[in-house]
Amino acid sequence: MNRAVFRLLDKTILLFALPILCDAAATQPSYDHAVRLFQQGEYDKTISLLETVLAARPEAAAFNLLSLAYLERRRYGEALVANQRAVMLMPDNPNYLYNGSLILLGKGDSAGAEKNLRSGIARFPQSARLYEGLGEALYRRDSFAEAESWFRQAIKIDPHYGLAYVSLAKVLYAIGDRRELASAVRQSVEFEPENHFACYLYGTWLLEETDRTAEARSFLEKSLSLNPRSLDSHIRLAELEIRERQHAAAIKWYQKAIDVEPGNARLHYLLATAYRKTGQTRLAEQTLAEYRRLSH
């Protein structure tokens, strides 16, 4: 019965891919432009530009970026093909192996990702990124003990590898190790101050374990500014408002979250609860009806 543990709504791993897309490529400045498009969330334009660039001259970095753009569009088959082209052109780059595993995880093949990463680690035993990726694959399969072990190995190999701290914090949260979580979330924001998930975890920890609500708000708002589509950050900010009896403000957070993902039943329940607490019974009932509809 492992499923009843910490669950996040956001697909955080996609953001983890960002730090390793910017390899040098010979096709500058078209490649630079594609990177900018990707970072702006213009995935279709990224794909279109890179397909043109790559038709003229195959480049490992461009294929890698193309695979990540496909991944964002959930075009997993094409993403894998592009990733394999990148690996073929530059077989000694462990980052491409890592990204290939991200694609497999994206399509729900955590066993394939695990296999990929284990063979990658055999080839590149000093790549902290691959250890962290293997931990992520195992985390997705609820193998928390193993996941934690690989995250810790990643940190041992590279004590400055911030994503490993973020991942470690995530698994510690999942298994309820509140004592070790404290240092892991601190290190997460220390090493990855611009990572929205690190900010989310630290803000959540502050909210749950301390009375430092102003600081919690600051980190949660930063998380949201880094990833405006983060449902988890929206929900935590609403919780914070409720804790301070600012129910009207909470309602706004829930409404914004529903704007991001209108089909999420849980968000409608939370909004209905907030309506009920503010005496808006009719709205509460209407919103609950929507919750019931979406739940079924």
Added chain:
Amino acid sequence: MQHLQQAPPIGIRMRKCAIATLTLASMAIAGLSSGEVDWFVEASGRAGIDFLLDNSPTADKNLIETMGGGCAFLDYNRDGKLDLYFTNGAAIDPAAKGGRWLDKSHSRYWNRMYAGLGGGRFEDVTLKSGAKGTGYGMGVAVGDYDNDGYPDFYVTNYGANELFHNRRDGTFEELGKRAGVEASGWSSSAAFFDYDRDGFLDLYVVRYLNWSPDNNIFCGQQLAGFRSYCHPEHYKGVNDILYHNERDGTFRDVSKTAGIALPNGKGLGVAIVDFDGDQWPDVYVANDSVPCFLFRNQKGRGFEEVGLLAGAALKEDGQAFAGMGVDSADLDNDGWPDLFVTALSLQGYALFRNEKNGTFSDSSRAAGISRATFNFGGWGTKLLDFDNDGWKDIFVANSHVMDNIDLTFRTLSYKQPLLLLGNQLGKFAVVSNPGKCFAEPWPARGAAFGDYDNDGDVDIAVTNLGGQALILENRAANRNGWVGFDLAGSRSNRDGVGARLVIEATDGSSQTYSVNPSGSYLSSSDFRVTVGLGATRVKSAQIDWPSGTSQRLGPVAVRQYHRIVESVQ
């Protein structure tokens, strides 16, 4: 309906400190070691309780193996000494799937009846009483369904359930089929209550899943020792059953017409609670990993499910949780019953505070419940004033549901300590000296509550899966004042189940109780109401009977039980 308001509790707390100081001295004189005043001592050996819950675990990880069993305090022979009943498993023969794969014939699997002898001692009278049962036992509910003054009881099983009718000669006859309450499938908790207030107890039976040995799938990892019990998401829920008492020794299944036959529940615990104060008993069902039910009584004509609307179906984060044990009582002394529901490890238990307007607020975090219970998995539970200070505390029997959880979660363990949360002005903190047995981990499941030594404090029986039951004798409470009530209905059901008591103390404070033997997990508790008074005395007591009769008593002598017969107006 008026509800008396509780005065600020600060005075009571201050008195408690003074009393505790006095009691330390008196308890030391009584011979407790090193001056430590433990709330409970484990007394199964002295009590003569040697019950072992044999769940017959197999390599197949049949889900039923990890879900039983319950226990009940009852006074079946009406001698004034509480007796104790335990449900038990059965031998599981995997090769006989689909046929007679459960075998209860060996004595190690019998349900057990222990008769209270007085002085805190019991005697095994299983054979003599005729209550050894025939099924793979789950829960037990006690109720005098024929109003003859002698408690009967109902045993839920995997398979047909059993109704043990009290013959009034120390023996029982099993009448489940004849009375029409056999049911089928997998029943868990049950509760007798009078939903239409006609003076006869009806029966609510919670059912869990459509699991069977034939659809038992493999869960966990394909490694030796890593197969695990499956999550309920792998099985469909089944509807609960409401049986109406036909007043002729039989019951009629009214589940559909009464509106409780919802197919999407996966129920484990049940609490009867008049949450909206209309004097009609409502039903809260703790469902496992799907929204919990709150059935609002439509003045005896049926029920409406209002859990979501009332804010008691999900936790404040909008997530369903693994509801298992449940109880209801007025935790903040505001006159309105609150709800407490146990859950799986890493979820935290839920405290739903009654907002006095037909809704609840999840106060788990604010009350300190979430933090105190986060790593626990809870089963049997009750909200009672274990130290008689005037504020109800929380007891939980804990254990993870998976017997090999230690292999996959280094932060969790299968066996877990019992938990006693002391009520401190409506917030809860772990009691620092609950007793030595609270420091040990147990595979606990059911828990029943009753003052078996009649000394004015509530003792506890706890079942352990695959292990011996615990008897926790309360040693902490009789330093404080108390008063007990043993109700006898005349127009109402004989045991006064559902009656509400408002006790007004001499300092102006008041407490609200109800006659509520159900709740907990698979278990049934003493019908008597024991009220902790701290240093106060009873100015008055009002009893609102299920019949609608209200009865007011003047100053009531403390430190004794009072037999109150319903007045006929």
